[in-house]
Amino acid sequence: MAETAPPPAVAPAAAPAGRTPILEVDGLRKGYGGDPVLDGISLQVFEGEFVSVVGPSGCGKTTMLRCLAGLLPFESGTVRIDGAAVTGPPATLGIVFQDYSRSLLPWLSVRDNVRLPLRYQAISKKQAAAQADEALESVGLAADGHKRPWQLSGGMQQRVAIARALAYRPRLLLMDEPFASVDAQTRVELEDLMLRLWSERAMTIAFVTHDIDEAIYLGDRIVALTRRPTGIRETMTVDLPRPRDQIATKATERFAELRASVFTALGHHEEAAG
Numbered sequence: 371m372a373e374t375a376p377p378p379a380v381a382p383a384a385a386p387a388g389r390t391p392i393l394e395v396d397g398l399r400k401g402y403g404g405d406p407v408l409d410g411i412s413l414q415v416f417e418g419e420f421v422s423v424v425g426p427s428g429c430g431k432t433t434m435l436r437c438l439a440g441l442l443p444f445e446s447g448t449v450r451i452d453g454a455a456v457t458g459p460p461a462t463l464g465i466v467f468q469d470y471s472r473s474l475l476p477w478l479s480v481r482d483n484v485r486l487p488l489r490y491q492a493i494s495k496k497q498a499a500a501q502a503d504e505a506l507e508s509v510g511l512a513a514d515g516h517k518r519p520w521q522l523s524g525g526m527q528q529r530v531a532i533a534r535a536l537a538y539r540p541r542l543l544l545m546d547e548p549f550a551s552v553d554a555q556t557r558v559e560l561e562d563l564m565l566r567l568w569s570e571r572a573m574t575i576a577f578v579t580h581d582i583d584e585a586i587y588l589g590d591r592i593v594a595l596t597r598r599p600t601g602i603r604e605t606m607t608v609d610l611p612r613p614r615d616q617i618a619t620k621a622t623e624r625f626a627e628l629r630a631s632v633f634t635a636l637g638h639h640e641e642a643a644g
């Protein structure tokens with residue numbers, strides 16, 4: 371029987387030279403009721419980076435993001451954002467979750483949903499309104515601020531959730547499978563929207579996804595997680611030029627090589643081989 375050629379090697383990612391880490395995770399351990407989930411995760415995300423995190427279903431990606439965001443206590447290890455230990459949600463952090471229908475308040479207008487978290491910032495009402503309007507404009511919803519979230523399509527609702535995080539002007543944006551619940555066409559539009567916003571706003575993004583192509587298309591680096599108890603299997607540099615294009619970038623040989631490497635890192639070839 372013919373042997374399958376091993377996929378081309380991808381160099382393990384080195385720390386970007388001269389860059390400051392915004393997020394530093396060291397030895398993060400977290401379980402539920404004595405059942406270990408995260409088993410000593412250590413990683414750094416550097417200023418201006420777009421880091422994609424991929425891992426098998428149920429390995430603890432959401433658990434990890436919640437720990438990083440200060441929303442969930444963990445057993446041991448440290449999480450630092452801008453050098454300060456995370457003990458609760460930091461003011462410089464924005465989060466976008468998968469389930470926009472639960473994260474937006476249906477009785478508030480789109481504009482008021484976006485303004486809501488700004489109440490907790492030391493800024494005037496006028497400034498909060500300006501930041502909210504600017505964020506809505508940047509996601510293409512300037513004309514929809516008066517509507518209720520349920521009057522919008524799923525993709526538009528997720529744009530509202532993105533605008534709400536942006537209005538906060540975060541230095542670090544955590545995104546948890548944000549496009550998993552929208553159709554394929556909307557998904558590619560939202561991916562390109564995120565790339566535009568990321569480059570315009572000099573943000574740092576950690577983006578969790580199930581989708582290997584999405585992880586490669588968006589990321590500067592990919593962090594591949596193992597099965598539970600979960601550690602980091604591999605960190606890979608995505609050496610595809612920017613700006614990226616949904617058709618041209620995905621048609622390159624390098625994209626196919628990276629896809630094979632990430633599949634291998636996630637252990638898909640082992641499953642296929644039995």
Ligand SMILES: Nc1ncnc2c1ncn2[C@@H]1O[C@H](COP(=O)(O)OP(=O)(O)OP(=O)(O)O)[C@@H](O)[C@H]1O
Nearest residue numbers: 402403407425426427428429430431432433434580
């Ligand atoms: N609050 C909780 N209490 C008990 N167990 C939990 C809790 N939250 C998550 N788990 C368990 O921890 C494991 C990791 O869940 P988590 O949602 O973090 O994984 P995930 O990688 O994001 O999953 P998916 O790929 O399905 O989105 C799962 O086995 C899940 O059932």
